[in-house]
Amino acid sequence: MEEGDFGRPAYECNDSPAVFECIQAWLQRCGSEHESCRARNTQHVPLPTRLLDVGGDDIRLIETTKDEQGIYVCLSHCWGGYQPIRTLQGNIERHKIAIPWDCLPKTFQDAVTIVRKIGLRYLWIDSLCIIQDSTSDWRAEAARMADIYSRAYFTIAALSAKNSKEGCFPTHDHKYEAHYLTPVSFQGKPASVFVRQDHGHPGGYFMSQNTVLGRGPTQPLLDRAWVFQERNLSLRVVYFGKTEIFWECRTAGYCGCRPGIRRDPDRPECIQTQSWRKWQLMVDKYRSLSLTMAKDTFPALSGLARAFQRENKGLGRYLAGHWEAHLPRCLAWTTRESRAAEADWRAPSWSWASVASATYDLKEVEPACSVVAVECRQAGIDPYGELEVVSSSCWLELSGRLFPGTLPYHDDPYGYWNIDMRTTYGHGHFTGDLDFKSTVSPDAIPPGGSLELLCLHLGVSKATDSQKGDEDIFLALRQFPNSDEYERVGLVSFNQLHGKIFPDGQLYSQKEVTVRIK
Template sequence: MSPTYTMSAHLCKQIYKSFQTRQTSPEPLASPTTTTYTSTYLRRSPSPVPEKRSMDSDRSDSSAHSTSPSSTTVSLMTIRKPRNLALLYKISVNLFESNNMSGSIKSLSKLGDDSHQMPPTNLDSAQENGHDIQNGKSSIWVSEKGYDISFNSRLIEVSKPSGCGFCAFLNWIIIRFKAREERYQGNYTVELTWQSGIVLTTFSQRIDIYRPASKNKSVSAESISSYSHISIRPDISLPNTKESLNCLKAWLKTCDEHHSNCMQSPIPPPPKRLLHVGSTLVHLCEPANNFQHRYVALSYCWGQDDFLTLCESTNKLLHDGVEVGKLPRTVQDAMHIMRELGLEYLWVDALCIMQDSKTDWEEQSGKMCSIYERAYLTIAASTARSANISFLKHDDLRPKPRYYATKTGLTLAARVQCANGHHYSPEYNRHQVVPDPISMRGWALQESLLSTRIIFYSTEELQWRCKTKHSCECQMPPSNKQPALIHDALEPIKILHGWCKIVQMYTQRTLSYQEDKLPAMSGIAQSIHRLTGWTYLAGLWSHEIIRQLLWVRYHLVGPISHPLLPLTYRAPTFSWAAVDYPVSMPYGLEEYDDFIDDARLIDWKMGLGTDSFGRVEYGSLIMEGKLIHSCEVHVSTSGNRSPGPLEVGPPKYFISYGDKEWYFDADVFLGTFDFTDSKGSARRSVRRLCRNGIKDVLDLESGSMVFLFLLEHSNIFNLDDKLNQHFLVLGVSPSDTEKYERLGILAIYDQAIDVGNTLEQITIL
């Protein structure tokens, strides 16, 4: 063993000892914790700002650093010349265990010296910030989540003589999971976090490390002591097993007995229709006013296959009773779970709403908010892409654990981290995971968010969410926690921000019927209206509408395989519901508090159906603000293509005004059209272009006229010529040339367009 390792191990023990002292004396540190980075190892110092000591100085004075806990400062350092991985791991584990017991992570993770910068949190940013991972340099990183050890595979080889059991285990994992075949070959991170336990991260895999509960029942405490920081976890069961059912029952019991946020009125009013699940037959019934039973709701994908639904011709059959085997497989599976839970009533949209009655459909679909909120439990058939596919019996796609026997007789396990359901993240999907079918269904988002309790039968495991807690079989925290539906404790700006996030999630999903774009969000909109009293305007809210008008196309990677506009009218052009692609509101809410509104909403008109939060027949906004005339739009001809096929999306469009030109985010393809103005003069403007059937418009001709309507501006540095401005790009409406339609958004930064002081009232359709 090298002298440096001996010295560093001694320091590690001293640090661990000091934290053990802090565990019994939990008073806060007298001085702020300082995180610094030098070239050697972890150091504890008696002063608020550690002295710069030479290696020899540290070696001779290591015993003198046993000051009282109240004056201890812990400094975490990048290991520029690491001796071996065992040292890095031992240091991190000691810190992890000590802080996990003492609860002092916040005091450790805060920077006390602004001159030092926290290390990057992944391999990509590490390389970008000059951490030479390829040359074997390594580090321990600290954050509020825990500690990360960044290392190169060479360190494992160097660590072999140390006899570190965990290093041997890591080497075994890398071989078993073929992690050496990665893009960044040989570069890894071990994460020790409070919530997730221990995870080995490679370029495209996250591998959970745990102690399997079923394998270590008779292991001695002495064998466990070296691995006590590794979490105990169960293996994941198949969805149609007793273990899976017991897991669901345990979550339900905990929620019923301990979650005050999830409490419902003793017996909430039932929906108009329910299915009564008997021993042999299923009957459609209309519950009476004195109905005293809990019911279950089903969330699932319809798919393309035909199956039994409620309509005029099947109404009598369903009321008289139908055999369970004649119902869709997802419904059969849901009924099996209900029987095991002792429940008798089920709500399924296809069997409880008249599918051939527009009136009944609009009336009942508009009650989705109350139907899912009042259900005792929602069952989500996450894996089934069609109603005729079972979600309890399918291919076994669970992450397969690999077991490793340590020299002490303890069994450790490793498995690829679950990446579906609430672990799925479309923005960070290096695994190229195919998401659960239900997570791409538009209607399922509000069914999930509105439910008081919901159980997801995901591809890899069972996942639970209620108004209080997320849980899952793998016991890892969710990576894409969905926004909880707004409650009255939130400020209006946070409610609006939550709505914007939900819209972004929703527009990444698909619908079988494009006319359902607004109805499939009706329940969420009702919930927000009930809380705030705001007026709903075809996907936007009257409150803070200026910010909401700044939605833009969300540029996801991948081809566009469908038209960007629906064939028939669905929403006014100012609404995101008028287009068929993912949108976001990147000009934000609270992060853009410095922006000042330059326009205001005067009035609006909405042609609504039975559900005032559902489909619209027409809509318009009357607004007052500053309108810039005489702008021209051009298609890029310098290195950018002209309008082309749908698969590659709209071309680049530019707006010119005077001697200036800016690129702007066009909502869709644009086309030129001719019209006669109120004075009888021939004019030419621009309209949205649906490239799947409209023949009476030309492709955009450069120089066509558009208008800029100023929505807001900011002036951070109080310089009149350095304004940031956000405009709506408008064209004359082909249906009413006295009014306007939205074409896109123009954002101008660090310069200003002189918009004058004249206010105009305009109508946007």
């Protein structure tokens, strides 16, 4: 603009030259001004196993060599019930020759256009760069996901497309179109002004899932569990939204209508706390998102788990979503949705992945039990990936103090469910992992009946501003028939505001025993 101009273009989300100039400017600014971003090289990096070469007139799939380096871009998109073109064992050789433009859905076409306009050559798209009907290739590439996204020059995020047919450049609501006003005089100098209706996010908002970027029907991408790690692993992301474009990197956030937005304080690198707590917060956010196939629970998080272990020392082994060094502290999760007895096995009962919606509502738990041994066997080569689909593949042995508990019939959908543990006062607050209430559930407790459980003293959750008084936390366990093994069926909490839950010394004078939980 000439001197005296005080307006600037309000960039929409379209394929106009101005939009690509804006993206180029963001990339250049990040590369020259953002020290923490510059520290991560994304220009001369080992290339993924396969890439789309979009540099010529034709688009083709290439297989890279082990030591080959270069620069590439990733696409983050929703499948959304629509199956886009895929690379299969039967068509991979044809894809190496050429992939016809008309065979690509609009989101893929738009991604190719973006890469070409930015002046780059290589693009990584999951459905085309992973052999989709090869279990071994899929597992091998899932194990490389941390490197694939973290090494990308930037990631294209089709924010508002619910599937690959809708594209990166959506049809706009005309009320958000930018308009150039005729030059006006400002302090004696000509000035240009660009105006459009406000999108509704005030300046300074965080670049988070619930504010600027948003979630829900208009921004379906951020509701997907797979995208959680894609977003958090990527060094730079350009979001193509319903009304405008957004930028997010390790240093800053921008949008098409504001000069700067504060970065999301919930991103892993922004959370300043102990590693175990940081992981809990990440799991909480991840488990609030949608996942089409339950078997992908661990694969969709494996890249982030791998990166997390690189950045946090002393975590030990990764065990069904937990870190060995922080067991048993991290077993104190609860669930919003009970585990269905008929559901396919995907994780041991002590893992948050065994239920559909786990959360860490409790604060720090000081353990009162100890880990004797633990075993988890993966289905493939990825130590962070899918588990062997047999319950005997994973077990945990804890040494601690066991107390009997009686869980009575309970039909109040809103009231607290208490468990009688023969304490000196009241009852413990019980949160079930299984559906003990529904009449159609095989685990249902009949009217007037009860269920006998054993409760292992997990530890003590200390009082905080939001939690008045210390709480004793127990794992509720049910013994398998004709076995000396147990499954976790819930969590029990006693608040010490009302006094000690057992006569003096009885809680800790109980002899410790070892139980195996599967």
